Structures are given as structure tokens and as C-alpha cells.
Amino acid sequence: MNQPLEQLRVLMKERSMDAYLIPSSDYHQSEYFDAHFETTRFLSHFSGEACTLVITPDQALLWTDGRFFVQAEEQMDTENFQLCRMGMEGVPTVEEYLAQALPEGGCLGFDGRIISIRYLHKLKEMLKGKNVRLAWGEDLVDQVWTDRPALKPQPAFVHELNYAGKSREEKLAELRAEMKKLGATAHILTSLDDEAWLFNIRGNDVPCTPLVFSYTVVTEEETHLFLYPEALTETVQKSLDESHVVLHDYSDIYDFLETLPRDAAVLVDEKRVNMALAGHLPESCRLISGDNPTTLAKAIKNDTEIKNLIHCHIKDGVAMVRFMRWLKSHIGKEPMTEISASDVLEQYRREQNENLGLSFSTIAGYGPHGAMMHYMAVPETDAELHPEGFLLVDSGGQYMDGTTDITRTFVLGPISQEQKQHFTAVARGMLNLANARFLEGCCGLNLDYLAREPMWELGIDYRCGTGHGVGYLLSVHEGPQSFRWKERPGEKLCPLVPGMVITDEPGIYLDYRYGIRTENELLCVRDEKNEYGQFLRFRNITYCPIDLDGIDTQYMSPREIRYLNDYHSMVYETLRDYLTPDEAEWLKEATRPVGLEK
């Protein structure tokens, strides 16, 4: 019996709601968010970050994507919830389900603050003709969640120019120029990473992500920033005052929007701005739907950021190399578990200069746990590590000079020939994509096949994209660039631009057996320019060996072997001076050239 679920149904009945919709989100459409917003976990017990619940009087459904199928099966309240595997044949989407389940003239409830404008349009489109009433004014989960964790806004801090590389004033001027191009007289910006980037401030309001709860409204002349008072240290206030930013309380945004000029042309990213905000605009305002201009600007790292970022990745690489050496030499000699190993890695990271903690909860999955793409060990699942099989470790750090994201799969002892073939295929995919050379204008969609090919050749797929953008002391996932092979409906393809950072992380995930992922971060850089155009390529900025105990060169082409050896030689040359002589010696062996005997 799931008490909160039953209480929710009582509230629904009182309000004559036929269904209640609960996506995992906060008021900013953030990917990660405070425990306060973990409504889907509270109700279903599933902790994955991509989850949507639909509750009806007699059904409770949970949608999640391929990264989380196994985890959902393990964690969720399967007695009361039914798992809907997104993207699988015969599984309806949330909206298809609602369109079918809601009666003519029925009522759908949800909290409008966690639903984007775009999603509202989609819902309306799917439900059109059914005369369904949308009741979006109440957060019903709040009423049944008696011990809901409170929001605790933290002090913000200024990300100074030697880190940021571009001043707040310059960024605001560029934003206003983009607004002008689009004919906008005002712009509502509610994505926390865009706001932190725009104002060169950081905070601590979102787990593992140095963001500040905030809303922003930029007009032709004025800049309004809505913050919790707790965020406003004296330094932050002084800095923002100097830039003539008008400060408001976080919750005053709704009232403020009502005061916008009646003829305002308001640029909003309908994917990011919640529908409740839009509902507070004067009705005569014209909405201009478009991507936040800051999203692309933020993705293209400036020279200062790039210089810092490389330094930050070297530090992260040192921590990773120390961890790998410790792991490979201590396994089987002392007890260790997924969590204890993660703690060792975290310790090595925290010892690095200007580290601010992790950029996301470390994924350390041993054996079958590695097959859950976004597994997070908790005491009940924490597996003991033995000198055999694979340990997949996906982790990253936040530093004053950047954010990192790296995955390595470590061979802890004997593995089968099939495991070697799979490990080698994943490395080949990563390396082949990292070594692409392409004309300006290419998008992730054009190149994704390079990473996926070795797996598809084996009749295997990883059910997710191949890579995502990475923030700079910001979110570990950021757009607009990505490596994927399927278009996202309604999203424009984003060409790769010099200065963009993107992960390259193919994998093989065999449910209940093992998982392998190898992830580097790539920096897009200029190559030759000639009569055919500007060629681009990637520079590897992740510095850590790929475990050679998993590599079998019989599965590699001569070119792939060269890619591997070149990468390893670069890792060694980059890190050697930052390591103790013993560590450097170990790294030299871990990055030795392979496949040359033939």
C-alpha cells in the first residue's frame, strides 16, 4: 500500500480530476534539482532523473527512458506503479496515454510551475477535440508530502573575470543585440545555468551544480534579477549594483511580469520557461518563441575559458590516474565496494586545487550494475568489488576553472573474450569519433555513427545519445550541441562550432550482465581552411588511460590502433609533470603503445 498515492487520489477525487501528471522537474526545467523537487521519487521510489508519473483513479504509470529501465525495475514501487519503457515498440508516450485515458470533457491536473510552455502546447495538441480541462493551479503532491524537504537557498559568489573571460556587461550587450535581431523588447530567462553564466555568478542551490535559484528579465534598457535574499552576499550585491542590475525577491517574478508593457514583444524559450510564468504576462504581449541566445553563447567557450578548462582537466586527470592506479593495484588485496571506491576517487578530486566537489553523483557500477547507465550506488545496493569483471565509473568534478565529466571502465581481473571484444568496440567507437575531421556546418547527427558503428556491427545499440555539451563551472549537461543519431522533435540541429566542448561516450549495456562506457570530453577546434571551406576537428581534453587490460588489438584496424596509441602518448606527455615519479612510471606503463608486435 502506497499511502501518499492513495491520499493523492483522494485529493484528485475531491477536485474531479481524471488524471494527475507529475514530471520530474523544478520551476526552471532543470535536469538536476534539489530534494525538495523529488516528487516522482517520493511517490514511486524510483530515483532516476528522467521520470514522469501519471496517476488516475485506478492506474499509476511511470515513464522513463532506456538509461533507467533496469534501475526503475529495481527501485520503483512495482506493486502500485507500472513501468512504461519510453521508445520501446508498443509503449505509448505520456501524451498518447493521456489522450486515450482521459474521458471527453475530463480534467487533467498538474502543477503549472513544473510544466514548460512547449509541453503545454504538446499536451493541448494531443488532447484537442476532447474538451479536457487543465487544472494547473495546485501542487497536490505538496499536500500529501508532509515531511517534504524545504528549499534552502545558499549564498552566491562572483565568478571573476580571470575565470569567466567575458564581463557581465559584454554578455548583456550581446544578449540585447540578439534580442534586437529577433524583434524582442523583453526576454524572460529562467534556465539557471544561462542566468549564472550571464551574470558571472555561481551558487549552491542545485546538487553538484553551482547554480543560484533565480529568474531574469532583460528589457531594452533594464536588467532585472530575482533572487532569494539568502543568495545576496555583500560582494554579490555590490557587483550586481555596479552593473545596474535591478534586484528583486525570487518570488516577485509573477507580479513583475504583470507590469510589463502591454505591447512588449517577449522572447521566451518555450522549452525552458514554465507555463505559469507565461500565464502572468499581460494578454496583449506578443510571445517570440526562440532559443535563449545565452545557450549558444555559453556553449562556445572563450579563450580564457578554454585555457582554464584544459588546466582543470589536467587536474581531473591527475585525480583519475591516482584513482586508477590505486584501484588496479589494491583490488583483491583489501575490501572495497562501489561506494568506498567512489569515496577514494572523490578524495583524490577534492585534493586538487580549486575543486568545489563533484559535478554529479558518481556512477560506480560493478558487474551487472554497470549495465544501468545512470546507476548510483546506495547502501542497500552497494556491491563488493572482486578481482574480476568490469567496474564502470562515470564521474566528474566542479572546479573554479571548469566542469569535468569522464567515464572509464576498469578491468578488475579476468574477463571473457566476449568482454574484451565489447570493451575494444567501445574504445574504437570513442576514438573514431574523437578523430573525426569535418567541414564547418556538421552537426552531431552527422558524426554520431562513427561512435556507434562498432556496436551496430555487433548487433548491439546503446539506447541513448553519444554525447552532450558540458558547462564551465556549470551544469555537466548543457546544450545546444549533442551527438545523437535521432532528431529531437522540434529541436533544430546544432552545427559544431570551434570552442564547443562535447562528450564522446559510447557504451555497451547488457542487462544483468555488465556495462562498458568510455567517455572523453572533446573540444571542437579549427583545422585546415581551403577552397572547400573550414575544416574542423576535435581535441581530446580528457587525460586518463583507457584500461589496456580490456583491449584486444585483433579487433582494431591499424588506424584505430594508431588513434589509441596517439591518445595514450598525449595523456602521458600531458600529465607526467604533474605526477610523482612513481605515478609517472605507472602511467607510462598504462599508456604503453599496443599492437606493434604484428
Added chain:
Amino acid sequence: MNQPLEQLRVLMKERSMDAYLIPSSDYHQSEYFDAHFETTRFLSHFSGEACTLVITPDQALLWTDGRFFVQAEEQMDTENFQLCRMGMEGVPTVEEYLAQALPEGGCLGFDGRIISIRYLHKLKEMLKGKNVRLAWGEDLVDQVWTDRPALKPQPAFVHELNYAGKSREEKLAELRAEMKKLGATAHILTSLDDEAWLFNIRGNDVPCTPLVFSYTVVTEEETHLFLYPEALTETVQKSLDESHVVLHDYSDIYDFLETLPRDAAVLVDEKRVNMALAGHLPESCRLISGDNPTTLAKAIKNDTEIKNLIHCHIKDGVAMVRFMRWLKSHIGKEPMTEISASDVLEQYRREQNENLGLSFSTIAGYGPHGAMMHYMAVPETDAELHPEGFLLVDSGGQYMDGTTDITRTFVLGPISQEQKQHFTAVARGMLNLANARFLEGCCGLNLDYLAREPMWELGIDYRCGTGHGVGYLLSVHEGPQSFRWKERPGEKLCPLVPGMVITDEPGIYLDYRYGIRTENELLCVRDEKNEYGQFLRFRNITYCPIDLDGIDTQYMSPREIRYLNDYHSMVYETLRDYLTPDEAEWLKEATRPVGLEK
């Protein structure tokens, strides 16, 4: 002095037109068309099939794409016309130019019958705010083209069920089902290949393409076909009568459209239907903009078509092998030119069973001519062939059982090491794409890089797509599938579907030096289906050796060498029984395995 150009300017002046726009097109937005429609050639002397002219009182501009830059420079009236290289840096598009060149309140003239609805929208969008008048009622070129060739409609014929594989009634029923899904009560179909496919008729009204000048209107109950009386043989009339197709005269379409019900919901493909037609619909009609449902249906070949198509390609392969053997053994021993060699190839094709001629004018480009992607030798340019360098031959045939398109580049004698490297790169690109294995849902955009990679590695690009769909006794270019790396604005990406045929034709084009292209047709087929989904791959259906005199295996990976040898072995096994013993012996040598000595 260009007399017609000056006369056109006089007419423009009389009508107060500030610019006159002339795209290369017929009334059906066909790619190839009768000499009657060669207005751009008449005025500019450039014969390429992708051309747009803009005439102003003091400028005459000619836009064409990368396939035609060199050819345009050679052919066009450069004294009076200025070449605008589409896609090159700093070159405005036609619409950008018009937006800048037309004065506020000015007038733009064009013939509305050769402008699509979509293009009209684009023009209006680009010119909005300038208050420009569009004068689309007159074909001014017609008034200055005194010896314009008349249209000569030819008799049509029925493409019987043993060829077509699906009856007209079945196709119409499927079309109506698609119309119903889209909420359409009527559908205007004006793309000639879609119409020929839908009615299982063929004709001879377009060069190298067995099409019939026609318009079609399908309503929920009725089927109306508008034809020239010359097309209607007794057999065709009887066959169409049996399917209850209502026949009209070709030119009656405009009046007919005015009689459609005022509340009709009319499905039109705005890319294909001309704006003059749309202008004749009752104003109260609702336009439903969408792809012609027949375009996708036609692209997915049925089992009968596939069986026939393979047989047709075997015949075409026999002709190609005979030609290649003749060419390689006679070069340097007897005089030959681009045209005389093309004639030999055409003769071999015509000797094949059920051949109906060529599917396009053969491109036979020797040396520097090969660098012009769509070069067509004419007596003034016809180059003599010598036993050295490359001869690029892109050709195809029309057969009762299919349409073919193949390019081979032949090594006529000594070539440089660089030429070998380039020839091998092109073959590698073709083979790598042909051997792709991919999940259902993949589009050409996902795979194009495979063909392009060996060229991009060398810092070279071919400035066009990698491949296109091919008709079945229809147009040699058909959609919706394609291999390209750039999206076409406003076009949806088209997943590859089993049954689709698509060309795979990378190349290297070095202006004033040489051109290399190797083109196979690929049939998309099912591969393994498992928990990850349905895997697809391609089957090569072009049977002709790649000239091994151009191949240097030092540039190939072991896998690429295997692809080449496997392809060659398949060509030999497929064709041997259709050849004389001498020819088979020659083919065996031409398809011998390479690269094994190492």
C-alpha cells in the same frame, strides 16, 4: 550584345518591372524538361539543369550550384551575365539579392506557372516590408523567344502489372487512405513521376524520362486526370476508363480547380504545385500542406519491382562490362572521343532486352571535363581520348523493368600517384557507405559521413550530396530519401526504409585537372532484428567492376580491401552467366582479388 536579353529589358520597362525572375523549371517543377522550357539556356547559353536568372535593368545574374561552376564559366554569356556561385562565402541567395536589389514599392515579374507555392512563400517572406508587387501573369521570355521549340506531347502506354507489381486501384485506395489521415477531401498532384506511378502509365514527354504531361485531382470519390489528347491511345483510354478515371484536357486544370467545393480541404505539396494552380482554387478552400503521399509510396519498391530491378541492373551491368572491356582494350589503338565512346556505351545498352533508351544524357568527361560534375559533351567541347588519365562516365538506362544510374571512372593509361590516392579514396568512400549497418530510423544524414570521410581526411570535399533515390522506369532522381550531410531547409529528414533504392556516389573534382566519381545503386534491405531493434543494411544492385588500375591498396584498411574484393567477387558471380566466355574471362581478371600479397 545579347539581343533577347535586351528585348526582355524593353518588355520589363514597358511593365515597370524592376526585376524579372527566371528559374529553370517547367509547370510541374520537374528536374529535367523539354527543350520548350529551356528559357535559362536560351537567355544565358548555360545548359546546366540547376539555374536561376535574375534580370534587372542593368544587371543579369545567373545562380547555379557547385556541380556546375566550371561548366557555367565555360558556357555562359559572360559578357552579359554574372555568375553567382551558390553556397560559396559572400554570395547572396537569389532571394537575398532580390530583397536588396528591389526598390521599396518596386515590381518583380515572373511566370507563375514555373514558381512553386513554397517558393512564392519564401519570396514573400524575404520581400516583406518592401511593399513589392508580384506580376506573375506573363511569360515574358516567350515573347522574345521567336523560335521557341513547341511542346510535342507523345502517346502514353500502360505499365502493366507484371512490371508495376501493384494495381492502379490499390495505389489510389492507399492514396485516399493517406488523404483521409490528413483530413483532405481533395488532392492536387502535379509531379509527373508521381502521376505516372499512380496510374501505372508511362510516356515520352520529358527527355530520357518516360513521363506524361499531366495533372491529377483526386477527391474522396473521383479521380480526374488531365492529359494532352496526343497521349491518349486507345489502350490507355480503355485502361483508365476501366479504373473510372475521369479524363480531361491538359489545359482544363485551371478551370476545373475553380469548380472544387468551396469547403474543400486540398492537400498540396507546396514544393511541387505551381502557384498559378493554387491561385485558381476557390478562396474559401483550405490548403493542407504536405508531401505527396505517392512520393514515399513510390520510393519503397514492392517485391515485383525489386525482382525486376535486379534483373534490369544485370542487363545494365552486362552493357557496362562490354563497354569497359571495349574501352580498356581499344584506347590508344583507334581514335575515340567523349561522344564516340558514349555512343558505343549507348549501343551496348540498346542491345539489352526491353531497353527504352538512356535515363539521362551520358556524362562522359575526359581529364578536366571530368571535374564538371554534370558535364555533357557537345561537338564543340568533345575531347579526344588518349591512353592516359581518367575518363569519368556517368550514365544510365531506362528499361521496362527499371531505371539505372551508374558512374565509373576509367583509367585510360598512366596516372600519377596522387591520382591513384584520389581514385582509391573515392572507391573507399563508396564501399564504406555501401557496407553500413544501421538501425531502422537512420536517415541519409546519419550515414553520409561514411562516404565523405576519405575525402575530408585529404582536405577535399565534393560540393553536392552523396546520393539520391532512383525511380522505376521513372525519373533517375527521386525523393524523398537522399544521402547528404546538410539539411535542406524546410524538408523533413527521411529515414531509410527497406525497399528504397539510393545511389552512393562520392567523388573528387579538381577544377581544370580531373574528376573521379564511383557510383553504385544500393537497395535498402532488412538485417538482424533483436532487442535493440531492426537493423538494416544495403545490397549493391549495380554490377560493374571498379577499375583496379586506379586502386592502390596501401591507402586502404584491411576491411576496405575486403569490401572491394567481396563486391568484385559478387559482380563476377552475378554476371558471368550472361556473358560470352571471352567476356567472362576478361571480367574475372577485372574483378580479381587485390591486396592479398601483404
